[in-house]
Amino acid sequence: MSIRCFRFLPDGTVETRDALPARLPDDGANPSVWWFDLWAPTPEQVQSLSDLMSLESHTIEELSEDDGRANIDYFEDYAGLLLYGMLGAEESDQPRPRMINLICTAQAVATVHAQSIGSIEYLVGRVTRIAPQVSKKGVGHLLFLHLDKMVDNSMMLAKRYEQELEVLEDRSVDIDCEDDLLEDLADVRRRVLDLWQVQVAQREVLIELCDNELDHLSDEGRRRLEHVRDHMTSSLEIVEILRGMVGEVRENYRTTISLRSADAMNKLTVFAGLMLPVSVIAGIYGMNVPLWPDPSRPGTFWVVIGSMAGVMAALTVYFRRRNWL
Structure with a gap:
């Protein structure tokens, strides 16, 4: 659907292109940092990215798949992460797992996805603002920004579900509550379960990423990834609480129905x-x-x-x- 290339120059500026370069230039002692974003790419575009970043066949196969469990694979010159974002680029997009393939080399980060991803569009909209830090701190900082925003979105989504469950909880203790409450609760439960499954898998990826040393990550970059891991753990704890709230709302509803029946009797x-x-x-x-x-x-x-x-x-x-x- 589209290709967006960003070249973060050593002077803190960024160049934007709409096509992949034929090769990465040799910038000497102060290399540029690249970000390649491929949204719904064609097989030819995937092959061009593979040639540019010297990807293994296993990685190319994953780029062509539309599902899979979150994981991380280490290769000689890069690491490949399969992750999931929950939010789309538009407010009207329904939250659901959206697969992202993220490839990180010493000089570039590539994001490949079939659907719009809220965290990616957020960074694209602020690419000029993040350019000085990415140019200064390198590819590890760009990787951190992607992962951190994904976790932020998960936390925001968990807060949204918490508010929905609080409304359902108030409805469940109303003696005149309607039967459609169970339908609304089932919908929230499904979305909470999707979020929980995504976060459990991605926390494992973050733990492994923090435990294994990547040559192109600085000590500060590793500390930042540990921060993202801890943030994900906190978000997962909130989702665990939400799963408990789903059960409590269901029990409240059953109790209310029993009280209503007892009152009638x-x-x-x-x-x-x-x-x-x-x-x-x-x-x-x-x-x-x-x-x-x-x-x-x-x-x-x-x-x-x-x-x-x-x-x-x-x-x-x-x-x-x-x-x-």
């Missing part, structure tokens, strides 16, 4: 209690035997009805005092 029981003495009186007076008051007297019917109403009124007062109504 309580009302039905009280109503049955009110009708029971009336039914007894009606049953007794329904027998064909003389009873008090004399059936032949005028108003006998209303005396019986009044007695029933009095009993119901007395029971209603009693039930209210016991907080059953």
Whole structure:
């Protein structure tokens, strides 16, 4: 879809190109740092990148795949990372795992991806601002910026999911909560699980990256990667809490439904209690035997009805005092 090349010059400026160079120039003692970004590349463009960076066949195969577990491979002249970003370039993009192949050599970083990646577009938009630091600190700093922004986006996404779960939690304790809460909860649960799976795999990659020494990483660069690793661990802890919140919201919903059912049964029981003495009186007076008051007297019917109403009124007062109504 597009190729973007950035050359960070020793003087702190950056050159932008829309095509891969035929080869990397020899800049002597102060080499430039390159960033090649390939978005949905064609096989020919992948081959051009392979020729430029002297990639192994295994790496070329990974660049052509559209899925895989996050991992890191070390080769003689470069390291290849398979990572996942969760956010797209646009606010309207739905969060989902988006594969990124990141290749790091002593002089260049290449990012290859089939979909828009929020962290990459963020750095592209600030390429002039980051140029002095990248030129000064080298390719390790550019690698750090990519990884750090990916982790920042994961943390931001975890915060967003936390807010959604807090809303669902409030809904789950409302006695009038609707059944669509479970559908909304299932959607959030799926997205939280996607984020958790991505972060678990990427933390393993960061741990391995910090434990293994890359020749083109300075001591400061390694410390920065350790910071990213710790940041990822903190983000993963938040996601673990979110997974627990999903279960709590589900239990709250079940408890609320049980309370609502119990409340309905309580009302039905009280109503049955009110009708029971009336039914007894009606049953007794329904027998064909003389009873008090004399059936032949005028108003006998209303005396019986009044007695029933009095009993119901007395029971209603009693039930209210016991907080059953």
